[in-house]
Amino acid sequence: MRTVKTCLLLLSLLFAATAVLPAQGARYLKPDRIERKTEADDEGLQKWAKWPDLKCPSCKGVGKTTCQTCARFSADAKNCPECKRVEKLLAPCRVCAGEGKIPDPLKLAPCAGCMGASFLVCTVCGGGGQLRVGGAKRWSACPSCRGKGGFPCTGCKGKRVMTSLRLKPPMMDAPPDKLLKAMKDLDKMIALFDKITPVGGTKSRKTVKAMGKAFAAGKKIHPAFKDLAKLSKAYMSKIFAGSQFQGHEENEANTIKMLKSNAEYYLKHQKRMMQLALKRAEANAAKGGK
DSSP, X not given: OOOHHHHHHHHHHHXXXXXXXSSTTOOOOOGGGOOOOEEEOTTSOEEEOOOOOOBOTTTTTSSEEEOTTTTTSOTTXXXXXXXXXXXXXXXXXXXXXXXXXXXXXXXXXXOTTTTTSSEEEOTTTTTSSEEOOTTOSSOEEOTTTTTSOXXXXXXXXXXXXXXXXXXXXXXXXXXXXXXXXXXXXXXXXXXXXHTOOOOOGGGHHHHHHHHHHHHHTTTTTOTHHHHHHHHHHHHHHHHGGGTTSTTHHHHHHHHHHHHHHHHHHXXXXXXXXXXXXXXXXXXXXXXXXX
16 A cells, blocks of 8 residues: 555556556557448348457456456555455456447447546545555545545446447448448547546636537437436546645646546547448448448
8 A cells, every 4th residue: 555645657658658548557448440241141132240249358358357446556455346355366357348349339338437447546545445644553434535545337237338329320330321320420429538638726627517518419319428417527526536646737637637637538539439330221221222
């Protein structure tokens, strides 16, 4: 375990090291490189090929990995919202949701809120649930998470993954016009998150409000975004409870950056799948099929 100052410094380094992918150590599929094969049916129309049993590149198919939350804790730590400090400190893999295999990207993607963790870590205590300030000899419960180390993700309800955007008909079978309309809505949402600049201190509350609006903008294409809009505000209000500690402004900015990054991964993942679905739909439409 460590003092608040050291904890915030470590968290700052952790977030700085993961500018591309939200979770350190996890090997997520890069959205722009995801492929989904099709094959011709008896009429020459393109249908989706069966998704193969793709071994998870992050956990090597085991389904569990070294806990990303408490791997940096000392041996005497007692609390962790991810692995519960069980033997060997192993937790379900965030990339494959503990299944050992990558799910069909046409159907599932890492949660836009927690990125497969099933919770949002308390960045004030780093997930340990306890703090020892200055020269204090005893540990005290974190004022932000009240000793729990994190907050349940209401976006995926603990399932670690979210379904694809809710289109009618579903994305994988939607016609070109439906997909093009949905892509416009998705691009607008991506633009809203792109405008968010992670900051801490007095300006952070305005930023959190903008993030809530960005999440809410997606509720018509996926109901989970309505829950994530509420969660982002509630979560950051808890993080603001650590404003009395040194380094809180940087920590608040990094926490907002994490939320933004998680949401952007899901949105870019879905845009890639829409592009692939549109390619298939247009090819079939050109042949007079669906």
